[in-house]
Amino acid sequence: MITKEITDQNMLVATEYVHSVYESVVARNPQEFEFHQAVKEILDSLIPVIAAHPKYRENSLLEQLVEPERVITFKVPWVDDQGKVQVNRGFRVQFNSAIGPYKGGLRFHPSVYAGIVKFLGFEQIFKNALTGLPIGGGKGGSDFDPKGKSDMEVMRFTQSFMTELYKYIGSDADVPAGDIGVGAREIGYMFGQYKRLTSSHESGVLTGKGLQYGGSLARKEATGFGCVYFVDEMLKSKDLSFEGSTVVVSGSGNVSIYAIQKAQELGAKVVACSDSGGYIYDPEGINLETVKYLKEVERLRISEYVKEHPHATYTEGCEGIWSIPCDIALPCATQNEIDEHSAILLVKNGVKAIGEGANMPSTLDAIDIFHEHGVLFGPAKAANAGGVAVSALEMSQNSMRLSWSFEEVDTRLQEIMRNIYSSSVEAAEQYGCSGNLVAGANIAGFLKVADAMLAHGIV
Numbered sequence: 001m002i003t004k005e006i007t008d009q010n011m012l013v014a015t016e017y018v019h020s021v022y023e024s025v026v027a028r029n030p031q032e033f034e035f036h037q038a039v040k041e042i043l044d045s046l047i048p049v050i051a052a053h054p055k056y057r058e059n060s061l062l063e064q065l066v067e068p069e070r071v072i073t074f075k076v077p078w079v080d081d082q083g084k085v086q087v088n089r090g091f092r093v094q095f096n097s098a099i100g101p102y103k104g105g106l107r108f109h110p111s112v113y114a115g116i117v118k119f120l121g122f123e124q125i126f127k128n129a130l131t132g133l134p135i136g137g138g139k140g141g142s143d144f145d146p147k148g149k150s151d152m153e154v155m156r157f158t159q160s161f162m163t164e165l166y167k168y169i170g171s172d173a174d175v176p177a178g179d180i181g182v183g184a185r186e187i188g189y190m191f192g193q194y195k196r197l198t199s200s201h202e203s204g205v206l207t208g209k210g211l212q213y214g215g216s217l218a219r220k221e222a223t224g225f226g227c228v229y230f231v232d233e234m235l236k237s238k239d240l241s242f243e244g245s246t247v248v249v250s251g252s253g254n255v256s257i258y259a260i261q262k263a264q265e266l267g268a269k270v271v272a273c274s275d276s277g278g279y280i281y282d283p284e285g286i287n288l289e290t291v292k293y294l295k296e297v298e299r300l301r302i303s304e305y306v307k308e309h310p311h312a313t314y315t316e317g318c319e320g321i322w323s324i325p326c327d328i329a330l331p332c333a334t335q336n337e338i339d340e341h342s343a344i345l346l347v348k349n350g351v352k353a354i355g356e357g358a359n360m361p362s363t364l365d366a367i368d369i370f371h372e373h374g375v376l377f378g379p380a381k382a383a384n385a386g387g388v389a390v391s392a393l394e395m396s397q398n399s400m401r402l403s404w405s406f407e408e409v410d411t412r413l414q415e416i417m418r419n420i421y422s423s424s425v426e427a428a429e430q431y432g433c434s435g436n437l438v439a440g441a442n443i444a445g446f447l448k449v450a451d452a453m454l455a456h457g458i459v
Contacts, residue, residue: 002430006051014051018043021062032115034335034360038122039066041364045442048431059458061450068121070094073114074164076142078157081150089113090161092140094174095121098452101172102138103128103388105179105208108186112141119335120179120359124388126445127381130420133392138174140165146181155189162193169194171204171398177391178208180334183254184220188213203398207391211403216394218409219387224258224357225410226386227330227378229417231355232266234376234437235328237425240352243267248326250274250318251333252295252302255357255387259330260288272324274333275302279321282312325349332357340365347373356380367438382420382441389416 025039043062050057072092080086091114094102104124107116117139125137142161146154168174178187187208195201203214211217218225228242235241247263247270249256260270269285275295280286280302290308294300303314315321322329322342329351331338335358338346343366346354353376356362360380362370370377390413397403420441427447428440 001432002048002052006048010051010054011047014047014057017050017057018047018062021066024063025066029115029118032118034119035115035122037336037364038119038360041367041438042122042126042442042446045433045439046446048433049443049446052431055454056450059454061453064453065096065125065449066122068093068095068118069097070168071114071118072168076144076157076161076164078153078160080153088142088144088157090140090142090164091117092165092168092174092176093117093121093138094168095137095139096125096449097136098449098456099129100134100136101170102174103135103177103391104137104139105141105177105387106182106186107139107141107179108144108146108181109141110143110145112143116335117141123359123381125449126442127385128388128392129445129448130382130423130441131385131389131392131416132419133389133416135175135388135392135395138176139179140176141179141182144181146186151185154186158186158189159193162190163197165190166194166197169205171202171395175204175391175395176206177388178254180253182208184208184210204395207394209394214394214398216390216397216409217404217406218413219390219394220254221258221261221410222390222413223255223384223387224260224332225262226389226413226417227255227259227332227355227357227383228262228266229386229414230378230383230421231328231330231353231376233418233421234353234355234378238376241266242328245269245327245352246271246325247328247330248272248321248324249330249332249357250279250321250337250361251331251358252291253332255384256330256332257288257292257295259332259357260286260291263328263330264288268328271326272321273302274318274321276318277301277303278314278316279318280305280312280314281324282309284311322346323349326351328353328355330355330357331361333361334358335360336363338362338366340369342366343369347375351375354378355383357384359384371436377437379438379441381445382424382437385420386413386417389413
């Protein structure tokens, strides 16, 4: 254990250094609260690493790490179906390219602003490093809301968005993918516009593509499946399993649907899921085919579920979903959906494991409560990494002009998630925080990126 060799003086110096970097981030990025939260969680984990390796402090590694390499903001004008010109704002944060081209999704949601995109991009640095694949961290999106928009409106918006974004991306530079509000439809429109603007069929410039034009089998399942694979590793470490467990999954988008599917395949009973309007509770177990039809085919609200399954109940608002007793909770909706109050309810009702399928869905206070009560906790940058891992595998297939089978991609995904779990456990043990996968994942991701940055010099 490295921490046995660290002096009290080194710990004091490292603590002061980390706190000064965090205070600088808050001062230089006012009102960007999600970004502050993401930075604090990671930097606090790194104190023993900085104490053990002064070279990171001496080279101002953290100051370099918390500053994006590039931030791009642009207007996105488009015409709605009534002929009125609308204007949204687009973002792309190219955060860190030390180990590969920028890689990270695009989020279309009214809540998107600079702080959201920077928090997502910062998290992506470490998540991508954990996969073991050569991809850097980036993120982007717009405050455009695709809900309630026609296909033609979405097409006009995405074409306008890509008309600006295409200048900054490329298969060896920056490779966006989907996130909240960006699925196969949006990726297809953006790829078509990129192809039109560049006069080239550069398959590797976007991931999450349709199978007809360079997409990968198992990509849409990857984040949800990967989250369950990671949680399964945590459970096995304590002689537990999904078999016979009761599971609550928030959200009903891509991540949630395929987390439900894999949990059910492993023998769990999933009793609840949600969307932005509210949540359904089905004590007999969620009928996944109904959820898929509502969300993937008809694009309807989850409240419609009870019309097909009247024994189930629908409740307005999303917060109450965490009051449902469960053995395993998989927050797969959005950031900070589990706060201190929700964490207390989950613990009171006997939750054994949490797997973060969304990006940063638990507040720092909630995470503290889970750790205090011995709840197995899989942090997003580890448990949520399956999507970007298969995106990188999609890039590999595009480069080789090959297409792997579903089974081959899924096997690689399982191996990647096992490796992420193992490296997180080992890093936590090595730096004196055994069992804390938040710290372990942060440290393991940081060491890979930091050493690459040092090797590149001051650039």
